[in-house]
Amino acid sequence: MLNTESFACTGCAACFASCPTKAICMTADGEGFAYPVIDPVTCIQCGLCERVCPALAAKNKKEKDEPRPVLVAAAKLRGEGAREKSQSGGAFFALARATLAAGGVVYGARLDADMRVHHARAETEAEAEMLRGSKYVQSDVGESYAAVKRDLVGGRRVLFCGTPCQVAGLYAYLRGDHDGLLTADLICHGVPSPRLWADYLAWQEKRHKRKVTRAEFRDLSAPWGVSREALWFGDKKVIDTVFATLYYSRLALRPACYTCPFGKEQAVSDITLGDFWGIEDTPLSDFADSRGVSAVVAHTEKGKEALLASDMELRPTAFVDVAAKNPNLTAPTARPAGREKFWEEYERGFAGVARRYGGFTPKNRLKRIIKRLLRRN
Ligand SMILES: Cc1cc2nc3c(=O)[nH]c(=O)nc-3n(C[C@H](O)[C@H](O)[C@H](O)COP(=O)(O)OP(=O)(O)OC[C@H]3O[C@@H](n4cnc5c(N)ncnc54)[C@H](O)[C@@H]3O)c2cc1C
Incomplete structure (x- = not known):
């Protein structure tokens, strides 16, 4: 057992x-x-x-040489304004569109009206729109693996996008690959728990005395690379950094994320998607873009073909250029020393954690108010 x-x-x-x-x-x-x-x-x-x-299986596996990526590239979805709802270059949406155009279905993580993150199935572009954007919390896959199997058995093409462990979970459930299946995993920093997200929202709702009606884990109106979340209380938009600060503190990630065996150069998926951080310091600096550029790594011929057939501008590059500023492409996030203390303090209430670890200090709040006033004048 x-x-x-x-x-x-x-x-x-x-x-x-x-x-x-x-x-x-x-x-x-x-x-x-x-x-x-x-x-x-x-x-x-x-x-x-x-x-x-x-x-x-990964724990019991002996290290062996595995195939190197078959294509590494910087990528941007073509079209004016096409990347606005994507987190970086829009690689996921390009693959989703191609899958839907071929009569297939797409699986990815969405944020529901009740602010819960879970995997969902999309059969139309409008449904696939709901899957766009990074949600920095562990998504609940629910019954998705079984639904993927039903689609594949029914002859549909399937694109499944998730964290590396979820893609590994899908292949394990299916007991291998299927012709009609294309998988994309994410360069993954790790996932915080749904509880952290729910407690953060409850804390914000108490402060603003209103329900959160919409959220973006990475505010899409911010310049690419600026980590801050956006929350909507009806028509009022509030920008904040407490959740992003907690996320990048590494303190609240799932314990398994610190020893993740999946997010390596020899990934489990057909394609790994990420942000091409530091592209301006590579030979592709002319491709750098304030709206964001995706890094795509195809591990299989199937993945490479899908990338070449998609509606993306691709610039092949070296794996080391992508890995240089993206440590999670080759190794898991290191476990921070204060993780136990963080969770001990967490039990005393979210407000204390927001102050102590999330940068919610009077000084920071004052700085933000001054910035806002200066912007207005
Ligand atoms: C928890 C997490 C950690 C990440 N860490 C890094 C990192 O360290 N370095 C890096 O370069 N990139 C990281 N990414 C990926 C990055 O934020 C972008 O998602 C990626 O570059 C794809 O961008 P895009 O424009 O192609 O797609 P987008 O349109 O942004 O779509 C992203 C895809 O990811 C799926 N997805 C979103 N949230 C989740 C989730 N919680 N669980 C499973 N699937 C999800 C969506 O369904 C969609 O299919 C991370 C993403 C997540 C969710």
């Missing part, structure tokens, strides 16, 4: 999706991360949960 205390469970939910008796339930721990919990009454001890677990 799966014992998640013996390895770093990523919460990919491949075990949950695979269990033949539905004995597994994904349940949040104290920090708010979902882990599989097995009902001993329904469990038939078949061991499938252990066999499909990609984290266990």
Whole structure:
């Protein structure tokens, strides 16, 4: 029976999706991360949960030479204003559009009206629009793996986009690749828990005495590279940096993220998507752009073909140029020393954590008010 205390469970939910008796339930721990919990009454001890677990397989795998990427490029979605709703160069949306145009379906993470992040299926461009943009919290894959399988069996082409562990989880559930399946994972800094996001929103709602009706984890109106979130309380937009500061502090990431075996040069997906940070210091400096440039790394011929056929301007480059300013392309985020203390203090309330770790200090607030007033005059 799966014992998640013996390895770093990523919460990919491949075990949950695979269990033949539905004995597994994904349940949040104290920090708010979902882990599989097995009902001993329904469990038939078949061991499938252990066999499909990609984290266990990675733990037991011997290091071996794996193929190098087949294409590394800087990329931008073509078209005036086309990248405005994307986090960087719009690579995901370019792949999504091509998949939909071929009669396929797209899976990715969306933020619902109730501010919950979960994987969803898109069959139209309007639905795929909802999947655009990075959500810096662990997405709930729910029943997506089974839905992907149904689509593939039904002869549909599928694009699945998620974190590296989710792509590994999908392949584990499917027990391998399928002709009609194209996967894209993200260069991944790690994921905070849904609890952190929910507590942050509740704290903001208390401060503003209104419900959050819309959110962007990375304010799309900010210059590319500026990390700040945008929240809407009805028609009032508020820009803040507390959640972004907590995210980049590394203190609230899932424990498994610090030892992630998936986000490496030999990734599990057909294509890895990321931001081309530092492009101005590479031979592609003329391609740099204030709206953002994607870094795309194809690991398979299928991935390379999809990139070449998409509606993107591509500039091939060297892997080292992308990796130079993007450490998570080759290694997981390091576990910070104060993580335990952070979660101890968290239990005393979000307001204290926002002050101590999220930069919500009187000095910073004053600075922001002065900046705002100067901008107005
Ligand atoms: C948690 C997280 C950490 C990241 N860390 C880095 C990093 O360290 N370096 C870097 O270069 N890039 C990182 N990225 C990726 C980056 O923010 C952009 O998403 C990426 O460059 C793709 O941009 P785009 O314009 O092609 O696509 P976009 O239109 O922005 O689409 C992004 C795609 O990612 C999916 N997605 C969004 N949020 C999640 C989520 N929580 N879980 C699963 N899938 C999701 C969406 O469904 C969509 O398919 C991270 C993204 C996430 C979600």
